[in-house]
Amino acid sequence: RTTVVACIVQNGKxxxxxxxxxxxxxxxxxxxxxxxxxxxxxQQLIESGVITLAQAAVHPDRNKIYNCVGGVLPPxxxxxxxxxxxxxxxILLSTDGxx
Numbered sequence: 001r002t003t004v005v006a007c008i009v010q011n012g013k014x015x016x017x018x019x020x021x022x023x024x025x026x027x028x029x030x031x032x033x034x035x036x037x038x039x040x041x042x043q044q045l046i047e048s049g050v051i052t053l054a055q056a057a058v059h060p061d062r063n064k065i066y067n068c069v070g071g072v073l074p075p076x077x078x079x080x081x082x083x084x085x086x087x088x089x090x091i092l093l094s095t096d097g098x099x
Contacts, residue, residue, distance in 0.1 A: 003069065015079070024093050040066065
């Protein structure tokens, strides 16, 4: 079982897909413009307002994901909308645990 993030950059535009907690970050003008959202237990807790980002960093379930490639269930793959890139943009694809 594994997680995945993939990005296509073509004609000044980018689109991406991911499954699990491997992430894509778009850095623009030296600032984090956007990132993918993990398919993880703590992300669900954050989105439901049960815990904060600070609490997620030390939560005992912080390494538990509910979605992956190669598991028993088919993976849920999140796709982005097409994003127009600007000169100087940086796209970083990372494995889980990088940030």
